Amino acid sequence: MIVDIDRLPREGFKISKNFEFFNGEIVDEDAVFLLPLHADITVRKVGEEVYLKGKIKTLLSFVCSRCLIPYELPVDSYFDLVYLPEELEMAREELGSDDLNSSFYYSRKIDLKEVVLEQLNLTFPVKPLCAEACQGICPVCGKNINSGDCSCVTNNSDSRFEKLKIFLKDKR
Numbered sequence: 001m002i003v004d005i006d007r008l009p010r011e012g013f014k015i016s017k018n019f020e021f022f023n024g025e026i027v028d029e030d031a032v033f034l035l036p037l038h039a040d041i042t043v044r045k046v047g048e049e050v051y052l053k054g055k056i057k058t059l060l061s062f063v064c065s066r067c068l069i070p071y072e073l074p075v076d077s078y079f080d081l082v083y084l085p086e087e088l089e090m091a092r093e094e095l096g097s098d099d100l101n102s103s104f105y106y107s108r109k110i111d112l113k114e115v116v117l118e119q120l121n122l123t124f125p126v127k128p129l130c131a132e133a134c135q136g137i138c139p140v141c142g143k144n145i146n147s148g149d150c151s152c153v154t155n156n157s158d159s160r161f162e163k164l165k166i167f168l169k170d171k172r
């Protein structure tokens with residue numbers, strides 16, 4: 001959905017719609033959409049500045065980076081952005097300031113789908129975890145330790161230390 005800066009109504013406008021993305025477009029390729037992404041966005045132009053305010057909502061399935069089991073992660077995120085004309089980009093670089101909430105629009109257009117995709121990608125966890133305390137899988141037998149210790153950890157020495165030793169041995 002492309003917004004033409006020069007044809008924006010004076011009072012701005014509002015959209016409320018679903019967006020569809022291919023898995024290759026999102027940063028985590030193992031993530032799967034369980035619900036369509038819904039976005040509500042208000043677009044308003046003041047002088048040459050374009051204000052985009054809105055929220056995105058969806059439900060995704062991620063694969064836990066420790067135990068490799070999929071889990072659900074709801075996304076419900078707000079954004080408040082300012083887009084400036086590309087002519088100002090050079091000036092901005094010279095000033096050396098970088099305001100994370102402002103971007104630039106090019107060829108007098110803004111693609112709302114790209115804005116939504118960028119905002120969605122920002123909500124993704126760097127390291128997806130089903131739970132902060134997820135124990136992961138045993139590096140020896142591959143058993144999910146969340147459902148109980150495997151037979152590899154027989155003595156009760158610090159299993160994390162044991163795993164570290166195994167890990168270091170593998171590295172050699």
Ligand SMILES: [Zn+2]
Pocket residue numbers: 064065066067068069129130131134135136
């Ligand atoms: Zn996990």
Ligand SMILES: [Zn+2]
Pocket residue numbers: 138139140141142143150151152153
């Ligand atoms: Zn094991």
